[in-house]
Structures are given as C-alpha cells and as structure tokens.
Amino acid sequence: MISSQLTGRRLWIAALVVPPIAFMCLFLVYPILSAFAYAFYEWHGLARGDFVWFDNFHRVLFEFPFSERTINAFKHNIFVFFALMVLQNGLGFILAYCLWRELWGARFHRIAVFLPVVLSTVIVGLLWKLFYHPLFGAVNATLRAVGLGSLAQPWLGQDSTALTAIVVANAWHMVGFPTLVFLAGMQRIPSEILDAVRMETESEWVKMSKIVWPLVAPSATVVFTLLFVGAFNWFELPFIMGGVDGSPHGATDVLGLYFYRTAFGSMSASAENFGPGSALAVLIFLFIAVVSSVITIRLRKREIQL
Amino acid sequence: MARLSLRGIKKRFKAVEVLHGIDLDVNDRELIVFVGPSGCGKSTLLRLIAGLDPITDGEFLLNDKRMNEVAPSRRGIAMVFQSYALYPHMDVYENMAFGARLMGLSKAEVEARIQEATRMLRLEPLLERKPRELSGGQRQRVAIGRALVRKPQLLLLDEPLSNLDAALRSEVRLEIARLHREIGGTTIYVTHDQVEAMTLADRIVVMNGGRIEQFGSPRELYETPANTFVANFIGSPRMAMLGVEREGDRLIAPGIGAISLTRLPSAADRELLMGVRPDGMSISPDLQGEGFAAQVVYTEYLGDSAYVYVKMGEGAPVSIRCTPDTQYAPDTPVKIRVMPDKLHFFSSNTSQRLAV
Numbered sequence A: 001m002i003s004s005q006l007t008g009r010r011l012w013i014a015a016l017v018v019p020p021i022a023f024m025c026l027f028l029v030y031p032i033l034s035a036f037a038y039a040f041y042e043w044h045g046l047a048r049g050d051f052v053w054f055d056n057f058h059r060v061l062f063e064f065p066f067s068e069r070t071i072n073a074f075k076h077n078i079f080v081f082f083a084l085m086v087l088q089n090g091l092g093f094i095l096a097y098c099l100w101r102e103l104w105g106a107r108f109h110r111i112a113v114f115l116p117v118v119l120s121t122v123i124v125g126l127l128w129k130l131f132y133h134p135l136f137g138a139v140n141a142t143l144r145a146v147g148l149g150s151l152a153q154p155w156l157g158q159d160s161t162a163l164t165a166i167v168v169a170n171a172w173h174m175v176g177f178p179t180l181v182f183l184a185g186m187q188r189i190p191s192e193i194l195d196a197v198r199m200e201t202e203s204e205w206v207k208m209s210k211i212v213w214p215l216v217a218p219s220a221t222v223v224f225t226l227l228f229v230g231a232f233n234w235f236e237l238p239f240i241m242g243g244v245d246g247s248p249h250g251a252t253d254v255l256g257l258y259f260y261r262t263a264f265g266s267m268s269a270s271a272e273n274f275g276p277g278s279a280l281a282v283l284i285f286l287f288i289a290v291v292s293s294v295i296t297i298r299l300r301k302r303e304i305q306l
Numbered sequence B: 001m002a003r004l005s006l007r008g009i010k011k012r013f014k015a016v017e018v019l020h021g022i023d024l025d026v027n028d029r030e031l032i033v034f035v036g037p038s039g040c041g042k043s044t045l046l047r048l049i050a051g052l053d054p055i056t057d058g059e060f061l062l063n064d065k066r067m068n069e070v071a072p073s074r075r076g077i078a079m080v081f082q083s084y085a086l087y088p089h090m091d092v093y094e095n096m097a098f099g100a101r102l103m104g105l106s107k108a109e110v111e112a113r114i115q116e117a118t119r120m121l122r123l124e125p126l127l128e129r130k131p132r133e134l135s136g137g138q139r140q141r142v143a144i145g146r147a148l149v150r151k152p153q154l155l156l157l158d159e160p161l162s163n164l165d166a167a168l169r170s171e172v173r174l175e176i177a178r179l180h181r182e183i184g185g186t187t188i189y190v191t192h193d194q195v196e197a198m199t200l201a202d203r204i205v206v207m208n209g210g211r212i213e214q215f216g217s218p219r220e221l222y223e224t225p226a227n228t229f230v231a232n233f234i235g236s237p238r239m240a241m242l243g244v245e246r247e248g249d250r251l252i253a254p255g256i257g258a259i260s261l262t263r264l265p266s267a268a269d270r271e272l273l274m275g276v277r278p279d280g281m282s283i284s285p286d287l288q289g290e291g292f293a294a295q296v297v298y299t300e301y302l303g304d305s306a307y308v309y310v311k312m313g314e315g316a317p318v319s320i321r322c323t324p325d326t327q328y329a330p331d332t333p334v335k336i337r338v339m340p341d342k343l344h345f346f347s348s349n350t351s352q353r354l355a356v
C-alpha cells in the first residue's frame, strides 16, 4: 500500500520534472555540446569533414580575415557594454531614485519607464530606425525644429554615430528593467535609516552616494551580470538596425552578428562556414560564462544584509 | 543650551488631524518624557520637533528661534530611533564618524568626540563590527553614541527600550539617565510605559488622542492628576474610580455605601467621581460602620506587600494595598475604608480634577 503510494508519487514527480528537463536538454544542452563538437571539425557546407583539433579556433582568433573581424566585433561589444552600463544602468539608477522620491508625476512615470520593456525588440528596432531616418526621422526633425538643424545627420548611416545610435535605442528599450530592480532595492531600505540620514545631512548627493547606493548595490549584482551577458550576446537590435553585415562598413558589427554571418553565410560574405562559426560560438559562450560567474561571485561577497 | 517652546502645534496627515494644538515649554537640561497610549501622537510630535515631518500649524521655537522651516540636520538635534536605524554597511566607528564629518569638524575633533562617546558607552571592543554583528543592547548603545558624537543641544529618543529584553531595560534606563546628566543637554524621551516615565523624567507630558492631558513632575502627576485620564494612566495598579452623590458632608455610592468627610470639593457638583489609589484604602472583615461594601476577587502576594482585588458594585475590580500577611478567601464580603486625605475628586461631566 505504502510502496504503491510512493511509486505513484514518484511517477507524479517524474511526470512534472521530465518534460522540462527533456526540453532543456534538447534545445539548450544538446546544441551547446554539439557546437563544442562541431568546432573541432572541418566542414564543407553542411557535410562534416576531418577532426582538425584547434584549427577553427586558431583561424577565428589569429588568421586573416577572421581575426580582424573578430577583434573589430569584440571591441564593439566592449564599447556596447560600457555605454549601456552608463546609459542604461546609470540612467536606471537615477530614474529609480526620482521615482522613489516621488517627484512630480511619479505614478505616471513608473509605468511610462517600464512600458518599452514589454515591446518586442523588432518593433523597437523598426521604431528607432524611423526616428533616426535622415530626412523625415523624428530626431532630425526635432533638431531642426529647435534651430539645431546643423546637428542633423544620418545617425545610422555613418561610422561615427551608428553604434552609439543603436546603443541609445537599446537603453530606451531596456532602461525600465534596471529602474525596476533599483526601485525595489530602494523601497526595501527601512524608512528609519533614511530619517537617520536626514538628521545628519540635507545633501541629496550624500544621501544618494553614501547611503542609498551602497544599500541598493546588492540588487545591482543581477543587473550588472545580465547587462554583461546581454552586451556580449547582443544581436537582435544591431541585426534590425544595422543589418547582418554591421553596416556601415562593420561599424555596428558585434560578435553575435559575426558569428551568424560566419556560421550561416550571408549575401555579402561567403557561404556558410560551420567550423569557424562554431568555434566563435564556443568562445563567446566560454567568455560570457567565465566572466559573468566571476562578476557574480565578487559582487555577491560585497552585498550588505539590511 | 536648549529651551524649547511649542505654540499651538497641529499636525494633519491628509484629512486626518493627529495633533490638535500642543503647547509646551521645556527648560534647559530637563529630561522630559512624552508618555501616552499607543497611537496618541507621541512619535508624530517627536518627528515634528526633529523636523522629519513638516508642522501643519503652530510654531516651534528652539532657544527663541523659529525652527519650523529649518532642515533637520541644522537644528542641533539628534535622534535615537526605535529600530536604532544604524547604517548596515558601516562599522560602528563609521556609523559614529559619518554624521560628525558631515558637520565639517576637523579630523582631530571627530576622533576626539568618537573616543569620548566610545568611553562613555563602553564601545571599544565593538568599533570594527558591523551592526548585524551586534546584539540589541549593543546596537542601542551605538545608536546613542552616534547621537552623542554630534553634541546635540537636544536629544530625542523614541521608545528606546522597546526592542530590548526585560532584564536589559532597567539597566539601559539608568544608563540613559546617567548620560543625560553627563552631557548636560536637554533630552526628550518617548515611551508608552508609565513606569519608565515616572522613574526617568524631570517632567512628564501625558498625551492622549493628540492632546496634552497634563505636564508636570512625576510627583505632581501622581499626587494631583489633572483629570481622570491621567489619574488612571499614572500609577500601578490603577486608581479606583467610584461614582458618588453628595448629600451635605456625606458621599453616597448608591448600593455600595457612604462616608462622611470634613473636606469636600468646593465645586457645587452633586455627582462626582471619587478616585483613590491602592495605598489610600484599607480593607477589613468587620462589616460594621462607615465604608463601602465589597467582595474579594483574589489576592496577589508580592513579598513585601499584597494587593487584594475586590469588586465594588458593577465596576472593574479595585486593588487595595495591604500588608503581606493579609489573606482573604475569594467571595469574602469585606468593608473598604478610605483615607480622607488620599482622595481625588473629578467632575463627572468634564472629568477634570476638582480642588478640595
């Protein structure tokens, strides 16, 4: 009786656990492992050739023309990471602070700030492409309207501004997320601690930098880590706004796009090149996994218990 | 130096008025206790004095200077919060140094003040600990240290003992009294516990429902409570209250008994409330003569004394202080006699004290 109950319970648990695990294995673990494996073979189209050890990795990292493009894309990823750190997380913190202090219209802005987050990246990409349109885009129109017509320029069409323009669109899209996390962190600070600070200073800057920021920093761990992962996996927005070649002239090329072009081929680049593509994917994966683990562990250590 | 004056202070939260006009004058170096039941507005008043909430109406003067619009950090006031409110990411030393540095003091001065506070509060072994590594009593001392380092002219404490266990309370209470004398400033201390108030205060502010019921020394409050609220709130066990009717020099409690007195309130009220504390009554098994009839409910033995609880008519049980060897079985009928000079009289309409 008891044993049959136990088996029933086990079956029940298995029925709940097996499907998601199977799903994960099929769509996550298997592709990652197979990419690992593919990276060590030579490929002719989709036909697997010889086992070539680290040849593909060597090509991607050190041989022309792969290495040059890899490094170009990697530099852009680094730029995107820092730019988003300032624009998205920095702005998110300031916005959260304003919302938390209940400045004018806080109720409206709390929703307004988070709304873009729920939009699909495709829509955001197309929207901002329109905003940036050199002739009838909202950005240039606004500049002309306020008499700064000389600053109007083809934002997405020139090397100097294209990547930054996409970063701005990304920050607009996602700023609600760090804002929400920081806001939650701020609301968790006991009100008597804030009163205690007010007894000692009236400087908003001291309050924010010496008390609020250190107490909210724990919630920053997750925001930083996710931003890191996001910045080095960056794909959709540059794909939609700059195209698969990272135009103009590779100015918006990032590792994600370069991997895609290498592995699956594109109109302008060569045909698909599965070996180096897989090697690139493995490198990106390892880089993100190692660095984000280190970030998480180091930041976790510095967290403060309230 | 800190004299403070509150003139007609009112506080509204949205539509709700919580303080209905508080007038109060506090002298330099006094230890004032705000006492009253939970929700009567003690913390609210303290926060208005600190400047943490804006004053809706009225004026707050500190040394004759209007403070209403002055920022909390510029009032020369320090506050110890109920939850201590230490900065969790700073160690004990930093917690104390933070405010002192913000005052623009020199490094040496900050150091000297921290050393002084450390010595007064015996914090040496704790200086490098974070708040979460401290016990409740230790956190309390750090919170006080943080306040003292700023050398405030006025120190505010909001229910500082409420998060401590009973054994620690009387110890910390003495400590606060000692510190108050040692630093020589003015202190305002908030509590809902009348025993705490009585033992600590130079003068007590009894509050109820957003008003001051009485302001005076512990002795004044105990011996001449201004109204029935103060009479009931101060003193433990409570004062007994009996509705009586006056006929000539006799006071009659219908159905319970009567007494004759030589000195009665000068007011002309026919119906009065007569109050008497546990030590103003005696109990006797002899049912003859003047007095009030009662029935014993139970006896509480306290070692050096005993309290006998009796029921007189319909009201709540009344306690009477007796010698420790007193023993009455429950339901014994007894006679209660009162000492005429220990009686308090209140108007049954206004609840105010009536002078004899």
Ligand SMILES: Nc1ncnc2c1ncn2[C@@H]1O[C@H](COP(=O)(O)OP(=O)(O)O)[C@@H](O)[C@H]1O
Residues within 6 Å of the ligand: B013, B018, B036, B037, B038, B039, B040, B041, B042, B043, B044, B045
């Ligand atoms: N921020 C606030 N908003 C609205 N009502 C409040 C606020 N703070 C206190 N009150 C109300 O004011 C009254 C007095 O509160 P408080 O001063 O905390 O009482 P006490 O400290 O004497 O227990 C209570 O009825 C409480 O609900």
Ligand SMILES: [Mg+2]
Residues within 6 Å of the ligand: B042, B043, B044, B159
């Ligand atoms: Mg309170």
